[in-house]
Every structure is written in C-alpha cells, then in structure tokens.
Amino acid sequence: MKTVMEPKRTNTTTEQQPRSEKTETKPAALDVKHLNIYYGENHAVKDVSFSIEKNAVTALIGPSGCGKSTFLRSINRMNDLIPGAKSTGEIQYDDVNLIGDDINVVALRKEIGMVFQKPNPFPKSIYNNIVHALKFNGIRSRKKLDGIVEESLRKAALWDEVKDRLHESALSLSGGQQQRLCIARTLAMKPNILLLDEPASALDPISNAKIEDLIMELKKEYTIVIVTHNMHQASRISDKTAFFLNGVLVEYDKTDRIFTNPSKKDTEDYITGRFG
C-alpha cells in the first residue's frame, strides 16, 4: 500500500509568499469536487464542491442532520466505520483523492487528525494518552517522547495545568482539560489538518472560550475545519463559513459576509435563528 502523501505544508511555491490579509484566496488544503455520501439509501451529502483554505479556520454550520458532520468525517475516512456508508466524488489533498479505495487510511489519519464532540481521553494517564499513538509509530526513546508530550501539551495550552501530574489518570481532568488533552494528543501526531467536530459543545462557557482561543492560536500552523452549532463561535473564530442544509452546500463564503450579508435566503433564515 502506498503511503498517502508526503507532508508538504511548506514546500509549495504559493506558500512561500507572505500571507497578507488582502489575498482573497489562500492556497487550498482540500479541494472538494462533486462529493456525494450515502448511508445505505440515505443520501446524506449531495454533490458538494468547494475548497478549504490552508492555515485558515473553516466553519461548517447548519441544522442537525444537514450532513456537515458526515462531510467532516469523510475527510479522514471515519465514515468507513459505518456499515453501508459509501462516497463518490473527490476530496483532493496534495493531488491525492482521499475518497479513493487505494488510500491508506491509517497514514491518512496521521496527517488529518480529528477531535470529537465529547472529550474521549483513554482511561490512562495524561502522559500515556499522548504517547499511545507515538509508541505505535515506533517512537521508543523516553527523551523523545517526553519532548513531544511537553510540546503538544504546550501547543494545546494545557502544559501549565498538568505538568506536575502527567502520570495521573486523564479522567481526573475537567471536561475542558480533557478536550484540550484530546487536541494535544492529535497535535502530537504532527498533522497538517485538524478536523474538529463540535469540540466545545459539551463544555462550560469558560472551557469553551479557552478552546476558541486555542483554535485561533492553532490556525497559524494548521488548517482547521470545525463543525459547530454555535453561530457566535463560527463568527468569532472562522475565516470562511460553509452553510449546509439537507445535505446540500447552500452557501460558502468569507465568514463576515455570511454573517452580515448572506446571498441566500436559507442562510439568512438560519443564522438569524428562524429555523434549526
């Protein structure tokens, strides 16, 4: 099996240019073309095409069951776990179609990490939560592991809170800390893209704010795609917003335009709370 692709975060020519705010389109991290996803008879995502920018936050919004989570889970092939799920179309990532049958999903998920709605740390120590996947990838040196643990916890803004109790159970952390641990665990794999499936919806407002700050910090280094039900959150943290309705991508634009001057009636109805 071929490995999915080389990490190419810095080697494209377009990326060399300074990322000024005035550039309308940043280079695409993911190029979605005519993507259709089916669960058995249920056509969950219908002919979706758009491109997700590098080093930006893309928010996916829409009412429950609109296909946004399904779309997110198809990017790192988590839908493969669901019996009867089937996809057609393309998600281009560095010239590789992620929907293809020949994709090595294990290698893919290392480059495209995912954090789930409910914090799901392993019932192990904080330290072991992070090294779990590193050890699987053959990193055995204690020094190296310690280094990566500290680096990822710092990136996830959790280091100062847990540095004295790395070997205590991850379940002793608060919900918000657990979620940041899950993010740290994903960052330890050095992914290119982070997929966040409503990462803050199960948390209290303070933890929620911390996660948002963290996302703003992380987008300097990572491409982030986030599913959220929280309109304020989408408008605060994202650069671009995609609005899904009944499996269709209704509108995709810069976030401030979506929230101030949407071009479709459905979008306006949704963000002003008229349905959903």
Add this chain to the structure above:
Amino acid sequence: MNSKVADRIATTIFYLIAATIVTVLVGLLGYILFHGFSKLNIDFLTSPSSSFRAGGGIGNQLFNSFYILFLTMVFTVPLGLGGGIYMAEYARPGRLTNAIRTCIEVLASLPSIVIGMFGLLMFVNLTGWGYSILGGALALTVFNLPVMVRVCEDALRTVARDQKEASLALGITHWHTIKTVLLPAAFPSILTGAILASGRVFGEAAALLFTAGLTTPTLDFSNWNPFDSTSPLNIFRPAETLAVHIWAVNTQGLIPDVREVADGSSAVLIISVLLFNLLARWIGSVVHKKITASK
C-alpha cells in the same frame, strides 16, 4: 378493574416471584450446607475415596475438578477471545455472520449429555486415548466455548464507541486499537464472565461421564512428572471429578457412608461455585477500578 388496582396486583406478583427465587435458592443452599457442613474436615478434603469401606475422602476428585477446569480454561479462553474479537470487530453483517451466530447459539443450547456422547466418539474412541483428563477438558471446551465467545463479544461491544474512534482517528490500525484500547477496557467483564463460566464447568457432570470417566487411578502426589501414569498431572489418565463423584456414589456406590460422602461432596461443590461467583464480582470490581481510576 382500574389501573391503580392492576398496578398493585402486578407489583405484588413480581414481589412474589422474586421471593420465590430467593426462597428456592436459600432453601437449597441451606439444606445442602446444613447436611454437608459437618462432614467437612481436612481429612475428608484430602484423602482418596474408598470403594467399599466407610471413611473415604474426595481428595483426588477435588484435584481432578480443578485440573480439568484449568485445562478447559487454557483451551477456552484463547478460542473464546478470538471468536469474540471476530464477532464484535471483524464480522460484517450478512448471511455468513448470521450463520455463525446461529451455530454459536445452537452449540450453547446443546444438552451437556449430548456433548458428552460427542466427546466419547471424538476424544475417547477416535483418538484412542480412552477416558482421559484431556478428553474431558476438550469436551468441556466444546460445552464452554459458545459462552466464552458470547462473553468476549458482549464485553468488547460495550466498550464505548468513542474510545475506538479516538484511537482510529490517531492513525492507529484496527488490530492495535483492539489490543491496546478495546481489550484493556473489556478486560474486567471478560474476566468476570470467564470466572462465572468456570463455575458452570466446575459443576458439570454429564459431559464428563463418558470422557474423563468414573475412576481415578492411584495417584502419587509426590510425583510431578506429567508423563508418569501415577502422576496427578498426567493428562491421559482417567479422572473422576467432584460432580461426577456425587453422581457415582449416589447411583452405584458400595460404601456404607454414601449419604455422608454425597452430602459432604455436594457442600464442597456448592461452596466452590459460590466462591467462583463472589470471586468474579470482587475481581471484576477491583480490576475495573484499577483500569479506569487514577493509577
């Protein structure tokens, strides 16, 4: 009749059913323990049984029971674990999986005497071993395997799905996820299930009548060479277990103290099975705490 009265009648009936269950159990245990407890002493538990004279013990039978149980679990646990992992993680829904599940259910519902007859054909006659501990253990493996598969499958299925997703999303293979995330989380319930199954195996008689036999050769407990015919560890010798012994003394015993031996043996058997149950609960909760709580 209004619904309030109906509710009260239903509640009363359910209380009565619960009380019946408890009464039957307490009555049974009380009767056996009351009659058997006075026979229990070190001599009875350790001395060999006697064929004609009074005063025989159950030492060999007790050893045989535990030895056969041990061998059975050595065979059953890996097979059951493998089957459970397959059914919970790899089997895709479809006709093949349904067929396998039906096989497991039919196997689980086979009367143990039928498994005993099957064992007689397979492990006694076909192999030419005669009555042997190994044959008995294999017959009990057939008897126990469906239960173990079921226990392991259920234990794996009850592990929270988000744990599995967390591991897979980190780019870890399915098998490594099973090994390092699912099995540790399922371990307490697998262990509890295995111990409960042990209790069932320990008390089984019918499947052993024609496989491990009704006799035990003279054993020399100082001889631990498993290939020697007088060694207790020899797996090719016949071995009467405790449960079989109870049946044997009651149906064809020539000793004058049949009643005493049967009472004492039953008490030992019941106490052992009870211990298995208590042990299962205790170990299950200890391991659960150890795995999930801090440190």
